[in-house]
Amino acid sequence: MSFPYRTLMVQGTTSDAGKSTLVAALCRLLKRRGVRVAPFKPQNMALNSAVTIDGGEIGRAQALQAIAAGIPAHTDMNPVLLKPSSDIGAQVIIHGKVRGDMNARDYHRYKTVAMGAVLESHQRLLAQYDTVVVEGAGSPAEINLRDRDIANMGFAEAVDCPVILCADIDRGGVFAHIVGTLSCLSESERDRIIGFVINRFRGDIKLLEPGLDWLEAQTGKPVLAVVPYLHGLYLDAEDAVQPAQDQRGTFRVVVPSLPRMSNHTDFDALRAHPEVDLRFVRKGEAIPAADLIILPGSKNTRADLAALKEGGWPQAIERHLRYGGKVIGICGGFQMLGECVSDPQGVEGHAGTEPGLRLLPMETTLTQEKRLEQVSGTCAFADAAVSGYEIHMGISSGAALEQPAFRIDGRAEGALSADGQVMGTYLHGLFDHPEAGQALLRWAGLDTQHAVDTSALREASLDRLADACQPIITALLR
Structure with a gap:
């Protein structure tokens, strides 16, 4: 089945808004429909990484998304990886290989070179797959990072792709997050946002509906889906250590x-x-x-x-x-x-x-x-x-x-x-x-006689996540 977008980007109002999991869900949903899909993140900053089939290194989240898409992880899926080595410096990895350590100012100047690597990888993926689903980094509303941006709207503008904006309602203030983010964007950037996804909702959806109606009237853009809070997912974390669980064993x-x-x-x-x-x-x-x-x-x-x-x-x-x-x-x-x-x-x-x-x-x-x-x-x-x-x-x-x-x-x-x-x-x-x-x-x-099968747990979680995100695909195909 065809999909109307060659490149579709997911950006978030904040870090940890659910971009990584949403991209994984979209990759699994498109795979189910027979679409040849690949994940992509122009620039990732993370200390959790994975080794790819071509002998390079990418962010762990992109390796998970590749599993969701049913394809081997490749360095083109995350052409720029930053691994922090101090509060102001990081190891810079381009196309899976170390280029050196840079402080924040040096890397900012280097971004024009990094953008070239990003666009090369994106073009190679487009030549191999029907659709590329892109994950942004942090928030597009970081005013101090907009110059030479390669991670969010800078990339979206460069390749002229539509954007889904994701927000985490569990944090509180979800409507302010969305409206505030839009207010920080240029007119052309706002125009490329095709809808919102509200993530991690728990409660009675009927009580949320007045807010959704207000948001759509205020922005003129649709809420594509409200994704429920899914407990117990087994998915690789991009960076942050997951909160401790209740004691499981002795x-x-x-x-x-x-x-x-x-x-x-x-x-x-x-x-x-x-x-x-x-x-x-x-x-x-x-x-x-x-x-x-x-x-x-x-x-x-x-x-x-x-x-x-x-x-x-x-x-x-x-x-x-x-x-x-x-x-x-x-x-x-x-x-x-x-x-x-x-x-x-x-x-x-x-x-x-x-x-x-x-x-x-x-x-x-x-x-x-x-x-x-x-x-x-x-x-x-x-x-x-x-x-x-x-x-x-x-x-x-x-x-x-x-x-x-x-x-x-x-x-x-x-x-x-x-x-x-x-x-x-x-x-x-x-x-x-x-x-x-x-x-x-x-x-x-x-x-112990118990053996944990991480692959089976991961696959079950990806399917469960995809099922919960099905309304997004339905809305996009409407």
Whole structure:
């Protein structure tokens, strides 16, 4: 079935208004109708990323949207990815590869170059697919970011595409958000908005209808749909750590919420496990007793290692191990477990060396080259398959690597301490494979028969989300 738009963009009145999930829903709905559809986000700022089929790196949300569309994730789906390394600087990734670190002013000047990459990717997707569904970033009403904008209306104007404006009613003030956003746009930008989607509604729709009538009369634009608040969706987060759930189980897993924590989607399978109580511990919070402590990935390993020490984690981990607990370090967290992390070239900031936690006899040297690869293999500590992806800068060496945690494509990967209490790996997504997730929890002390199938959970959530968003497609085809 044909669809009237070659390119359709979703923008939001605020960050976290639901743009990512709405694009995923539209991709799944169009796929159901036989439309060859691809997701696209010109510029993304996120620390959760995914490795693509062409060996690059894109935002995690675009990888999820590609799954919704039923196609492999490709770097053209997110040509510009910014990974914050400090409050004023970020690693700039173009077409899946690192171009360097830039502060905000330097990147602002670089945007004209970035726009070229954005338009190239958009054209390549249009040549392969019937429709491209585009996700904006933040809000188009950020006056200070309008100059050289490549993420919202700057892109929409450049390719002359229609825009759906999404707003989150659960935040409150939804009508002010929409009307206020329109007032900040130019006339041509307002004209390309073809309708509104109000997201995360809970309550009696009849009580909302007078407000919807007022909004349509005030703006002259239709409300395409009101999407209900959907609880319990299993969808990869773009960046923000999801709020803690009520305690699910008795096996407690604790993760330090580090300032530059990356790819915390590694823990989504644990969040979904009925026997696991997963807790992220923020700065200043007491470190609770746990069965398993996991040190997450990091965009700035040395800085996060220093933050870990400031928070009293080395002492807490030492006590945890003394009482028989287990520790896993993933990617940057793996590097922290060694004797030291050295950055002689200043890859992640000023050059220097930070002493590690000294739980594994190894050292890590950060390098300019980033390893990006989808991998699969087996667990060295159990008869179980594992799969995932690697995204890291740095090379680890030392005696710890002689006892690996995994066998990946015929090579040794990671490390397991001599006493069997500490494990380190560069493998992201290691809990996502049902066999590996079950084996890792058994290694950590949970005698579980339950295996979480993250792919099945994700697919079910995408279908549920698409069903709820069906009125949008109906309105667009009307």
